Amino acid sequence: MVRHSSIRLLKINRAKINRAESNQDSAACLKRLYAGSAAQVAAASLLLAAVPAAAQDASAPLTLEDLIPDSAVANPEEWAAEGVNQAGAEEPELPELAPETPMAELPELSLDWPEQLEIPPLEALDVDQDIQFADVELPDVPLSDNATVEKVSSELTIVLPSEDAAFPMRGEFIDRFKSLSAITELSGDDESIAQLAARARSDEALLTDLLRVYGYYDAEITRIVGGAKVGEAESDRAPSVRFEIIPGQRYRFGAIDLGALDEAPDYPSLRKSFAIETGDPMSSDEIVSNRLALEVALGETGYPFAEVGAPDLLIDHARSEGDLSVPVAPNGKYLIASVSSSDPGFLSDKHLSSIARFDANDLYQRSLTTDLRRAVTATGLVSSVTVTPRELTAPTNGEPGQVVLDVGLTKAKLRTIAGAIGYGAEEGVRVQASWEHRNLFPSEGALKVRGIVGTREQLGGVTFRKNNFGGRDRVLTLDAFISTLDSDAFDAQSIALVGTYERASTLLFQKQLGWSVGFELIGSRERAPAVGGSQQPRDTFYVAALPASVLYDTTDSLLNPTKGFRLGGRFSPEISRTGGKQSTYIRTQLDASYYQSVNDRLVMAGRVRFGSIPGAPLDDIAPSRRYYAGGGSSVRGYGFQQIGPRDVAGAPSGGRSVVEAAVEARIKTGFFDGALSVVPFLDAGSIGPDPAPNFDDIRFGAGIGIRYDSGFGPLRVDVGVPLNPGPDDNPVAVYVSLGQAF
Structure with missing residues (x-):
């Protein structure tokens, strides 16, 4: 060796x-x-x-x-x-070599390449049974008689049992999977089989999770990635995926543990709110929804401090069941004792109590505290609000305890300076400015000073407004102003004191029923427009009125309704004195509008108006108190107040009756993500000298408009033309405003 x-x-x-x-x-x-x-x-x-x-x-x-x-x-x-x-023998002495002496070269070694080289065979890899790559087009037919193919997209199909009993939520399951699928979301024309296979693995995990949501914990999923033939050539194939699913047995709920819920005095009703029972088919969605229902029920039946913990589901594969436990602690039942403000000098306890929709010793309800928070926010005086229950007395001997609702307030900026400059073909130049303090007289007493300077209108006024006066959403307004107005129908110099007390809708709280009552004291010097540069003499009118109105509103939006109707009426008995003569009459008006959504892109809308002034002849009624028609909120296509009888000088004289009608189609377009709409319209209107409506001289206007949904409300631009114009009517009229025409 x-x-x-x-x-x-x-x-x-x-x-x-x-x-x-x-x-x-x-x-x-x-x-x-x-x-x-x-x-x-x-x-x-x-x-x-x-x-x-x-x-x-x-x-x-x-x-x-x-x-x-x-x-x-x-x-x-x-x-x-x-x-x-x-x-x-002496040891021979080796010669010394110089450092630069070259080394002897060794002979070269060579090895002949073998005639036959044996290479060990490659070891075969184990086949992954969960994924198969197919070189042929995937079949579009079920694999068995009790299976059906659901086509999710052009490159994704799912094979599920065809029997409803085996998989009853097929439609919901497919829709849910489609909305979350990586293949559906990321599909593209240049997609390769490798990319599709990676997304298929992600979708397989998604399918597993979704099946467990519905209680299928033993489901089997096979994914097949291949190429579907899209052309005549063998190489013309598009990548595709098919998932074959055998759901297996659906698990059921086993034991249900709701913690200390049975300690609540009204346990039976609370238990009904959590509708899951032992033996019910398992569903994670049901767990979430029933937990929320229980939490709401506790909050709405007097349990302000109730605690509902996260659910825990223990799966037992041997029993094909899941034991559910939800830790619940009711923590006592309570009544509402009072409301406490964090800043009584700003918004007092009494004022907050008047806003609230509950009285002392009412049962605590979480929705009532939410409503109170929204109502305080709607005042516009605060930037943030919190409503927190605080225990006053604990429950004893089966009797509820009491809580105080602490309202935390953060003040907003209370002073506002606003202004606007505009120009209109009918109004000329108009400059408007105002200053307002929204809580100068706590609580919610606002003072506003405003002024208008324009070609046709000048005004100076002071307004006092008290919100939530005498009750929730009730507003008292006192307005004193001096104004001059020079329109095509009349020229008026007025001084007025107007008061209203109303319950009206706001953007936060749209009410089905609104009303208002008030008074008007007006002194006005009015005359007809100048003729040929010659001014007419002025008549002085003293008017006292007691207007009242009511509005019934079932629509789904104040600014942009798509369904429902509105029905409103105004009734105003008035006394007018001019030239030593006193007249009594009643101004009445009825308005109705209807809105119908035909589909997701089309809303049809229509309105009618009838008005009448019985009790006095036309000459005894101040021109500013008569009816007129024409303009962007009346009959489009005509100028402001240009429809109706005219005097000897050709100026509109107004009338004692009005009838108007309008219909329009609000059609959404695909522009600006659907925010832009096109609105063709047709309007009609007539003014009569008598209290009875006059249908002899009806004016028609038609046109088209556009609406841009700004999120706050639609911006409106309408272009109308008169269909049967008078001699003084312009051929076209343009109107711009915020909100729909009606």
């Missing part, structure tokens, strides 16, 4: 051997290197014998074979035992 140490020594000292000058010295060198190891010498000899001889020429260096004497080959052990200095 050849030791590897001998071979290494041979390699290390080969250069030294090649530098030997004679066979005798070389032999002595070998003896010195391998002294005491005959076997090593023999091995070295055998190895060296295999090295091809160098070229035999005089100048060639000695080879390793030349360095080994015959005696060493014949009897290596005896040769090695003789030692280096036999018979007193």
